[in-house]
Amino acid sequence: MRSFIQKSLFSLGNKVHANATTVIVTVLMLFSICCYGLQFVHIETDIVKLWVAKGGRLDEELSFLSRMQSTMNYNGSNGGVEIVRENGLGGGYQVVIQTPEYPGQNILDRDPLLKHVDTMREIANFSITLHNVSWSLSDICFKPAPPELDGMAADMSDVIERIVPCIWITPIDCFWEGAKALGPHPPIHTKDLSLLALLKSIPNKKFIQWTYFDPIEVINDIHRMFNIGSHLTFFERAGVGHGYLDRPCIDPLDPECPKMAPNYYDVCPLLNRFFNYAREHNITLEADDFSKDVYEFDLLSILDFGSKRRKRDAFLGMSEALINGTENGNESDSESGALDEIVQKDHDGRNLKERFDADCTAYRGPMMRWMSANPDKWVEFLVKSEYPTFPDYASVMSDGCPGFAKGVLHWPEDMILGGVKREGMGKKMKSAEALQSVFLVASPNDVFLRYKKEGGRTTAKMGLDQLNWSEQLAEEVIQQWQRNFTRMLYKHRANFDNEGLERRTIHPLASTSIADMLQEFCQFNYKIILVGYGLMLVYAVFTQMKNDGCLPSSQSCMGLALAGVLTVTFASVSGLGLATWFGIEFNAATTQIVPFLTLGIGVDNMFMLLHNYHDVMLLTNQHEIGILMRETGMSILCTSINNILSFLAGKPILYVSRANNLLWTILPIPALRSFCAQSSILLSFNFIAILTLYPAIISIDLRRRKAGLRDIICCVRGESREEAYSMITKPHIQVKRIIGDSLPRMISYKDMEEEPEVEPFSLHSLIRNHYVPFINRKCVKVSNFYPMFAVIKGPNIDYALQQHQIDNYRNAIASSKFVIKTKLGEPSEKYWLGMMRDWLASLQKAYDHEMELGKFNLTNGELKSNVSEDALIAHRLICSVGMEYRCEGRVGKVRLVDDMQTINYDGFFNYLTAWYNQDNMMYYVSQASFYPTPPKWSISDKDSPPLVPPAAPLAYSQIPFYLTGLSDTPTIIEMIKEIRSTCDRFVEQGLPNFPQGIAFTFWEQYLHLKSNLLTAIGIIAFAVFIVISILLFNPWAALNILVILVVMTVELAGFMGWAGVKMNPVSAVTLITAVGIGVEFTAHVVLAYLTSLGTRSERTSSAIDRVFVPVIHGALSTLLGILMLGFSEFEFVVKYFFVVMSALIVIGILNGLILLPVLLSLTGAPQEVFSLDGKTRLNLPPPLRRRDIEIEEDDEVLMMMPRNGQPFRSIVI
Incomplete structure (x- = not known):
């Protein structure tokens, strides 16, 4: 077999030599045609498409909703196709993390918290301009839909929608200062409130701000004026309460800190004492002028809102008096004197209390600001009991923080704090190292609908082109805002010290950050590519350079080295073109890794050819290219085929379809499939080029050398013609050839017993004189948070009968230690079925109350008199059964929710419709994402029939959770296994479901990574063994190689663990390809060993002497090829490719050459060829006639050893 392959290679070399120009032109044309495919390049940057395999369980789960939407023909109740309004949360987010300014700083302190407040306010006010419209966070954030009000209250729905704040998860929600970032943005002028401005609960301010907005008081006032019906119960259940007014203040010396705050600091009783202190120390304060902030509404006097008007008049009059008195008085007429005068006199006829309050309003701010700036002076006029009370920040935040709606929004500690430290073994929090705020982003569909102008809506963006406004433009707005948000925070002033030096304490991250990074990652860095290829050219030219004086010698091969690198480069480009023809998409690996990796591997064969080319030219002048291919081709075959196989292990089967390229791999990750496919194609092109194109180029160089022309400078003749000719023209003497020997056997009469001298101080001299004796010595021979959803797969689920099973399913997932819970052990997030049950319970309570008052006819179920809206809704629901409206026999007997918390089976889907429409804000908060959505229905629609239409069976619904403690891959894998097992258990019980979230999307592959990795390594190892056994026809030798390859793989895996390179699909591919790449360091040595004579030690020495130099050159060229990966801007490339591949080369050299x-x-394998006289070199035969040489150049008499041990003569063809 080996002889047949060498014979074929010899024939190939001769044909290439005879038709060099034709071969070059043909191969270049074919490669150029492949390059044409590069115009169809598509770079994939979607992280999900790059990571999730098509057709697998994960892909089926991710595409479940879209498949349901495409297969179900759902129409709304209005008869026309309904635009489905999502739950609003599109899965996007922005994160800002604040870390300490210096090591050891406790982030749970006044200054860091106030810094976080300022950062949040900047983010909330940050805006971009796109399509001639200004967009801020409030325009794209996730916020609950406002309640749909009827009657006169409907005119205020747009203003209410603007008041409803964004939902963000932040630690400052624990404090009143959290309201500062809520806005609203842009500010709402009090005049925009129309009739709402008449309410006593609306402060006398020009703008509405959450810092002094009392939502429950405003809601109660609105309810008294317009009767908002069941919406009142919503706000009560949501727990909006007094908003932020009753939360502690981070800084009690903030003049705006409300009176409801637990640590409100009342400085008014201390004003007189402070003014005396100020007079003694020459301290002058200017009174605050609030007149510009006060909103004047003339109808107040007409509508007899006297108390508010009197309060404002008192404030204005006394503030003016105080200011004027301060400005016009002297030292004796100081602030204290002014206060005394005001308290003692009543110039305007107002009572003393109003005047005192006005004075307090004017001067409490200046006094508090002075105290905040001079804490060391407090002791001079205050006793400790009068000091302001700063909260115990750690205690306040230890149980998490509530959102603006305390009843449904609560942020556990794990979601908002990082690096928490506790006191001893207890649970009391002591300090933290990071504050984290998360801004939830609305879906493009929600933003589109939010500003789509419809009848009765006035909230459409000013200047927005409604004709062109689309969901795609909404998505563009979201992405541009997120990108600018990241850029703004990255350059934030808090990230630099006073001298402008970088000191990062604010760290931004957006859901677009990964996509942007991949987009940048996927761009070719031509500068690095050119530098990398330039270094390779310099190295290749330098290693092949031989000078004759100041000019290149005719024996130099610099031109061939240059041509070799260019050949490999062109082959790689052509391979990428063919890969594009096949539909293999480019990704980050294509642009950052493949060019350098294939270059480094591809030039190895070039160095092997050039190394033997020198020897062939010294020892023969006939059939040089054929002999070169015969003697070197076997090594090229072994290394190239195994390199290709190693990448095919990541891509065992390739299917090409008309639409796209479908791949199945042992490591089922599309990005790695593409990487492996492209690498195998490029290496195949390099293999073809090195066996056809490059030998043709060598044959042209051969003519130059025979003509005695200098290298590179071909127009200049080198040594004298006789001298040059004597170097290449030798008597034709045939000697016995060792099968597969990598050294030519056409030699001169030089005594074969004498080894040729090597140049002193050369690499070859080091090997022969020091390294080979060394290896023959006996001593050497012995010597954080992740969101997730639990998705319920319909529509073949009976939600009514399985409602408690759904509860159990949620509780089972919540029992995991990785799920964030409240202090009561409940999941941190409410879910739709529980919210719907609470709503029905509140309706039942109102219904029972009206029932006790006798407002229902228990016989026929009719109403006797007017009832509350909640009771009316309950009555409609009790009478609605499917598509039938029947009250008789149900009123007073059927309950919406019984004592076992079971929702009535008969009307479950009718109730679902009512809850979705009447409690719509809760639906948004629940993030249920119903599909199909229930039909529209409203209790206030007088024209609609009393029947509440049933909702269609839900094909898709989800339950939200937040995960924590996922600090590393093993922990995440443990979580996935635990959650998956819970989900599978309920699937077996008849509740189809699956988990969904970032952790499941990007870590699912790790579940079977180890088994897949072992399988892949086993496959490639077996393939290497079979290929080498066939090519060398020697399983023993193949086994020797396999042992070294396994050792190399184990050593590389150990190095990765030591270097902190985590095991993941990317590093797994590196391990797999290490098996094939390792053949580069072993096949040459073993082949030379097999074709040597003597004892095992003598054959080993001979093999090392022959191949050490080309193996070293090949290793260094590969290292040089991947060296540029070390200059990548992406740490991932440096760590997972440059470091690992460099380690592989070093490990390969150590194992292959030591x-x-x-x-x-x-x-080692037994000797295949030996001489009859027992020498390590064969005796010279008598000279042959030139005719014999030309007829049968390859016929050589060899002595083989049969199994019985008796020698015999054999003619090898």
Whole structure:
């Protein structure tokens, strides 16, 4: 077999030599045609498409909703196709993380928290301009839909929608200062409130701000004026309460800190004492002027809102008096004197309390600001009991923080704090190292609908082109805002010290950050590519350079080295073109890794050819290219085929369809499939080029050398013609050839017993005189948070009968230690079925109350008199059964929710419709994402029939959770296994479901990574063994190589663990390809060993002497090829490719040139060829006639050893 392959290679070399120009032109044309495919390049940057395999369980789960939407023909109740309004949360987010300014700083302190407040306010006010419209966070954030009000209250729905704040998860929600970032943005002028401005609960301010907005008081006032019906119960259940007014203040010395705050600091009783202190120390304060902030509404006097008007008049009059008195008085007429005068006199006829309050309003701010700036002076006029009370920040935040709606929004500690430290073994929080705020982003569909102008809506963006406004433009707005958000925070002033030096404490991250990174990652860095290829050219030219004086010698091969690198480069480009023809998409690996990796591997064969080319030219002048291919081709075959196989292990089967390229891999990750496919194609092109194109180029160089022309400078003749000719023209003497020997056997009469001298101080001299004796010595021979959803797969689920099973399913997932819970042990997030049950319970309570008052006819179920809206809704629901409206026999007997918390089976889907429409804000908060959505229905629609239409069976609904403690891959894998097992258990019980979230999308592959990795390594190892056994026809030798390859793989895996390179699909591919790439360091040595004579030690020495130099050159060229990966801007490339591949090369050299020779000297394959006289070199035969040489150049008499041990003569063809 080996002889047949060498014979074929010899024939190939001769044909290439005879038709060099034709071969070059033909191969270049074919490669150029492949390059044409590069115009169809598509770079994939979607992280999900790059990571999730098509057709697998994960892909089926991710595409479940879209498949349901495409297969179900759902129409709304209005008869026309309904635009489905999502739950609003599109899965996007922005994160800002604040870390300490110096090591050891406790982030749970006044200054860091106030810094976080300022950062949040900047983010909330940050805006971009796109399509001639200004967009802020409030325009794209996730916020609950406002309640749909009827009657006169409907005119205020747009203003209410603007007041409803964004939902963000932040630690400052624990404090009143959290309201500062809520806005609203842009500000709402009090005049925009129309009739709402008449309410006593609306402060006398020009703008509405959450810092002094009392939502429950405003809602109660609105309810008294317009009767908002069941919406009142919503706000009560949501727990909006007094908003932020009753939360502690981070800084009690903030003049705006509300009176409801637990640590409100009342400085008014201390004003007189402070003014005396100020007079003694020459301290002058200017009174605050609030007149510009006060909103004047003339109808107040008409509508007898006297108390508010009097309060404002008192404030205005006394503030003016105080200011004027301060400005016009002298030292004796100081602030204290002014206060005394005001308290003692009543110039305007107002009572003393109003005047005192006005004075307090004017001067409390200046006094508090002075105290905040001079804390060391407090002791001079205050006793400790009068000091302001700063909260125990750690205690306040230890149980998490509530959102603006305390009843449904609560942020556990794990979601908002990082690096928490506790006191001893207890649970009391002591400090933290990071604050984290998360801004939830609305879906493009929600933003589109939010500003789509419809009848009765006035909230459409000013200047927005409604004709062109689309969901795609909404998505563009979201992405541009997120990108600018990241850029703004990255350059934030808090990230630099006073001298402008970088000191990062604010760290931004957006859901677009990964896509942007991949987009940048996927761009070719031509500068690095050119530098990398330039270094390779310099190295290749330098290693092949031979000078004759100041000019290149005719024996130099610099031109061939240059041509070799260009050949490999062109082959790689052509391979990428063919890969594009096949539909293999480019990704980050294509642009950052493949060019350098294939270059480094591809030039190895070039160095092997050039190394033997020098020897062939010294020893023969006939059939040089054929002999070169025969003697070197076997090594090229072994290394190239195994390199290609190693990448095919990541891509065992390739299917090409008309639409796209479908791949199945042992490591089922599309990005790695593409990487492996492209690498195998490029290496195949390199293999073809090195066997056809490059030998043709060598044959042209051969003519130059025979003509005695200098290298590179071909127009200049080198040594004298006789001298040059004597170097290449030798008598034709045939000697016995060792099968597969890598050295030519056409030699001169020079005594073969004498080894040729090597140049001193050369690499070859080091090997022969020091390294080979060394390996023959006996001593050497012995010597954080993740969101997730639990998706319920319909529509073949009976939600009514399985409602408690759904509860159990949620509780089972919540029992995991990785799920964030409240202090009561409940999941941190409410879910739709529980919210719907609470709503029905509140309706039942109102219904029972009206029932006790006798407002229902228990016989026929009719109403006797007017009832509350909640009771009316309950009555409609009790009478609605499917598509039938029947009250008789149900009123007073059927309950919406019984004592076992079971929702009535008969009307479950009718109730679902009512809850979705009447409690719509809760639906948004629940993030249920119903599909199909229930039909529209409203209790206030007088024209609609009393029947509440049933909702269609839900094909898709989800339950939200937040995960924590996922600090590393093993922990995440443990979580996935635990959650998956819970989901599978309920699937077996008849509740189809699956988990969904970032952790499941990007870590699912790790579940079977180890088994897949072992399988892949086993496959490639077996393939290498079979290929080498066939090519060398020697399983023993193949086994020697396989042992070294396994050792190399184990050593590389150990190095990765030591270097902190985590095991993931990317590093797994590196391990797999290490098996094939390792053949580069072993096949040459073993082949030379097999074709040598003597004992195992003598054959080992001979093999090392022959191949050490080309193996080193090949290793260094590969290292040089991947060297540029070390200059990548992406740490991932440096760590997972440059470091690992560099380690692989070093490990390959150590094992291939140290361990393998030792192994061969101990357990190497038996000798295949030996001389009759027992010498390590064969005797010279008599000279042959030139005609015999030309007729049968390859016929050589060899002595083979049969199994019985008796020698015999054999003619090898």
